[in-house]
Amino acid sequence: MAKIDVAIIGASGYTGLELIKILINHPHFNISYIATTEGGIKASELHPSLLGVFEQEVLKADASVVAKHAKLAFLALPHKAAMGFAKELLGLHVKVVDLSADYRLELEAYEKHYCEHEDKEHLKEAIYGLPEINRAKIKEANLIANPGCYPTASILGILPFLSYLKKDAPIFIDAKSGVSGAGKKPSATAHFVTINENIFAYNPLKHRHEPEISEKLRLVSGHPFEVNFVPHLLPVSRGMLVSSYLQTNEVIDAKAILQDFYKNERFVRIREVPVDIKSTAGTNFCDIFVSQKGKSIFVSSSIDNLLRGASAQAVVNANLMCGFEESAGIPIIAYVP
Ligand SMILES: NC(=O)C1=CN([C@@H]2O[C@H](COP(=O)(O)OP(=O)(O)OC[C@H]3O[C@@H](n4cnc5c(N)ncnc54)[C@H](OP(=O)(O)O)[C@@H]3O)[C@@H](O)[C@H]2O)C=CC1
Numbered sequence: 031m032a033k034i035d036v037a038i039i040g041a042s043g044y045t046g047l048e049l050i051k052i053l054i055n056h057p058h059f060n061i062s063y064i065a066t067t068e069g070g071i072k073a074s075e076l077h078p079s080l081l082g083v084f085e086q087e088v089l090k091a092d093a094s095v096v097a098k099h100a101k102l103a104f105l106a107l108p109h110k111a112a113m114g115f116a117k118e119l120l121g122l123h124v125k126v127v128d129l130s131a132d133y134r135l136e137l138e139a140y141e142k143h144y145c146e147h148e149d150k151e152h153l154k155e156a157i158y159g160l161p162e163i164n165r166a167k168i169k170e171a172n173l174i175a176n177p178g179c180y181p182t183a184s185i186l187g188i189l190p191f192l193s194y195l196k197k198d199a200p201i202f203i204d205a206k207s208g209v210s211g212a213g214k215k216p217s218a219t220a221h222f223v224t225i226n227e228n229i230f231a232y233n234p235l236k237h238r239h240e241p242e243i244s245e246k247l248r249l250v251s252g253h254p255f256e257v258n259f260v261p262h263l264l265p266v267s268r269g270m271l272v273s274s275y276l277q278t279n280e281v282i283d284a285k286a287i288l289q290d291f292y293k294n295e296r297f298v299r300i301r302e303v304p305v306d307i308k309s310t311a312g313t314n315f316c317d318i319f320v321s322q323k324g325k326s327i328f329v330s331s332s333i334d335n336l337l338r339g340a341s342a343q344a345v346v347n348a349n350l351m352c353g354f355e356e357s358a359g360i361p362i363i364a365y366v367p
């Protein structure tokens with residue numbers, strides 16, 4: 031069977047590199063076009079780890095050229111930059127998987143937490159690309175809003191318990207991310223001396239992923255749960271650990287509910303012991319552990335922020351959009367030890 035040609039725009043960043051690494055060995059996709067803002071460089075010059083492995087020429091990003099070379103494009107760009115490309119590509123009948131936040135939220139929430147939306151038309155048809163809640167819709171979609179990393183780990187942990195939760199009890203989420211979550215551009219908090227052997231919260235109760243988590247929980251449950259979200263930065267390159275604290279109406283068997291909810295899901299693993307970040311690093315798995323004391327529930331979830339939190343989930347979405355097996359070419363072997 032002939033492979034489907036795909037494009038990566040934003041190939042110089044961290045998620046762009048992860049997309050290249052997954053797609054190089056993909057059984058059904060061929061990287062026919064990769065681009066950055068300026069182009070004029072080889073992939074192995076952008077990412078020295080690709081030397082002798084992937085030497086493709088990197089072009090200056092241009093939607094009309096993408097349309098000549100690819101049926102589907104991955105946008106690994108910052109928000110705002112992504113919607114400009116998505117709008118043009120969709121007009122040229124190229125399917126889009128957008129890794130940025132541009133199509134994840136309803137219009138009002140997006141404009142409150144990000145900026146003015148420049149593609150309101152396509153925002154209406156975008157599908158939130160979390161397969162565990164939207165698999166059927168993803169298969170029919172032309173535009174996927176790939177979920178944020180914190181929302182992916184948080185929502186997957188909370189989802190099985192949504193219908194048992196006390197409606198007036200706030201949900202508390204304590205989340206920790208590796209530094210690659212902040213992207214390639216250096217910053218004061220990502221400075222080695224600041225983050226090495228250190229850990230700290232940032233944007234507590236004010237992070238832009240809080241509205242993403244609460245909107246998706248509301249759309250699934252029909253109830254506007256109050257979500258309190260506090261992210262932390264961890265002194266590791268990749269990995270994400272999320273602790274969610276929930277209150278149920280009645281005493282439930284949390285472990286049985288969790289196991290039953292995900293019994294047919296390929297990329298969710300239920301653990302008997304609290305999860306760790308190494309066991310999911312390098313994979314598309316979300317590992318989940320639950321513990322309870324009466325009606326108080328502790329859910330611990332772990333993902334690789336760059337893979338299940340971005341690029342591997344993006345390729346899972348592309349697989350579904352193109353009618354392939356969901357797990358085709360998706361990494362499952364963790365970077366252990
Ligand atoms: N890192 C993570 O764990 C996750 C990231 N995401 C999202 O995925 C997208 C890509 O993230 P990531 O790969 O980490 O980001 P990086 O900062 O590592 O890479 C983004 C790339 O976009 C290119 N770019 C194009 N236009 C602009 C612009 N106007 N301003 C700045 N850069 C631009 C830059 O390359 P050049 O200038 O060379 O073209 C840059 O290398 C973002 O929207 C991010 O929020 C989502 C989930 C997790």
Ligand SMILES: CC(=O)N[C@@H](CCC(=O)OP(=O)(O)O)C(=O)O
Pocket residue numbers: 109129130131177178179180207208209210211212213261263
């Ligand atoms: C550690 C770190 O800085 N993480 C990023 C989230 C990465 C991500 O998923 O961002 P998008 O929603 O833009 O896709 C942050 O807190 O802004």
